[in-house]
Amino acid sequence: MPIAPLIRAAALAGTVVLAAAAPAFAQAGATIAPNSPTTGSADLQTSIVKANAYTALMNRTLRAIQSWERYRSWVDMRQGPTGRERYISYGLYSLYDVAGEIRRASEATRQEPAFPELDQTVARYIEAYQALAPLISRAERYYERKDYRDDNMAEGRELHIRMVPAAEAFLRERALLDAQMRTFKNDLDVRELAAIEKREGRSARWQVRNIVISARAVMDVMPSPDQPIADLKALDAAINQYGLAVREMDRFKENNPSGVPMIEAQASSLLGRLRDFREKLTRARGDVRRGAAMDANSLVNSYNMMVSLADTAIRMAR
Template sequence: MGNSVKITAKVVAISVVALGVFVYKLDVLPSFNNVVSSSASTPGQSPEDEAQQAKMEPFIQCINGVDSIWGERYQIYRGMYADFVRGGPTPNLRARFYLTMHGDRYQGAKTCIAGLEKGIKATPADPELDKAGEAYLQTLRELLPLITELDTYYDQQSYRDDNKARGKALDEQIGSLFERLFSASSQMHKIISGRNLDMQRKMLAAMEKENGKDIWWQTENVMLQARVAVDAIEALSTSGKMSAESVQVVETAYTKAYEEAKAYGEANRPAAGTAKTAADPFWFDIASTADSLALSIKTLRRDQGDGKKNVSRDLDDITRSFNRLVERYNERNQMRQRYIASTGR
């Protein structure tokens, strides 16, 4: 039941398509989740890929807009609830499941439901993804009213009137539903991530053909290699094959992409006093976070060579570094898209 559900609240991100979409994963270097989307056409993207990207966006938004928050909140809630039933303090606001948008505490979940309803019906039909999305949608519809009641129950301190009875009943109900929700989310992520990786590789080839390995290509290549690196480390961790040598391979590939982007950026840095807009390349805005990820991977490799100490801490550091990189990329890309939309550039 509720107490048996174990959710790891780390969030790792993976790039989806250039200049626009990023997905995160939900479980620590076991799985991933989070996103920004763009309606702009990607250079060299086929109509089929554009349709597939549009199809996937509402699924990604649910993974990112709901799971990346609720995964963490549910872990906090579980620990606080266990203390609460033993006579400890009431679960506080950090354990609430608010997804506030436009003044509505649960608009994030409602937006996910509406988007997913359309996404499942959208073309091209995708039986595997649509099946996972339907399972997610059905579970979220069941879970949302219970979550709303749960938050209200603790907000109004109703446990003082019924000796915690309704709180215990709600906990039993939401436990199995959260388990189903995260399982469906994991399946959606697994399907989407592989397809996104293929699309991004094709997109990078098209960008190179059109403009060479310019600063936009360098930026997207670093994001792609960051995702590949984290996926590789996840695979090494779960397979038990992690070693200093295996991590070195991952480190070398990612560091190469980062150093090439850094060198290109320095060689082509805009002259001092050059006017900038939000539509301009933003490599220098993410470079420090890309460097932090390189250091985190390097630290893991060093610790592997030093008796495999601090592995859990190192994996957490990689997760945090990767999230910061993607979050920074997403922030700057959203600014860029808003600027382009407002100016018609």
């Protein structure tokens, strides 16, 4: 049986919650309403609108990456499908309807404030997705229906020849967009936290956003399928910074007995488990494949859960 894929800790630089699926993907962060008075200046608010549109598209189109990895798990990529593969029944995952996300992201590329490099990457990413998605959908139906039994894999081979370059182009644009969005959102995070603190101090809202932002920084440096050997120094720095955010939340509770419901326990548990994970990686010389892959997946899933509770935690703390 093929080896289960490692996690892709794609902690995207956005503000919309990222759906978790196998293999696990890290969520982007809690949603911040762009018209909230805590988001500060009009420029910051409109930047958040753009970030939300781009991240929503990235979240929803992750399914294409998952579907492609599913396909790669059973087919010989150099030879293409033959019909004799042991796990051919795996097929591909069906894709989600992303028409609304594409429309909103496309509109955002033309809206102010302009971020030319990022906006252009999003436009190319949409084009690459639209080139790949129909091929994946055709292949998904083809293998689900076992049409290869009727045509001796003729369509499967033709689809493979077309899907490989389309998937490679899509993944290149995705990697570039991930990096650019991470930088973009890091800047928004700094501005957003400052705006919240200026308005209401280090409130429950500030605590939740600080925890999620710090945890996402850890996800950014988690090992991935493309980079299974962790940068232990970077991971240490991120975990230490996350630990400071958790202790800041502890201090908040000392003066506010109600604390931040739902998030406190999740945040503390995640910190302890991250430290255990770090010890395992030390013994494995940073290679997550040497006994720590399941722990990594579990950590990303826990992060996903914490992010999904963030908005509820803020409402309960008011």
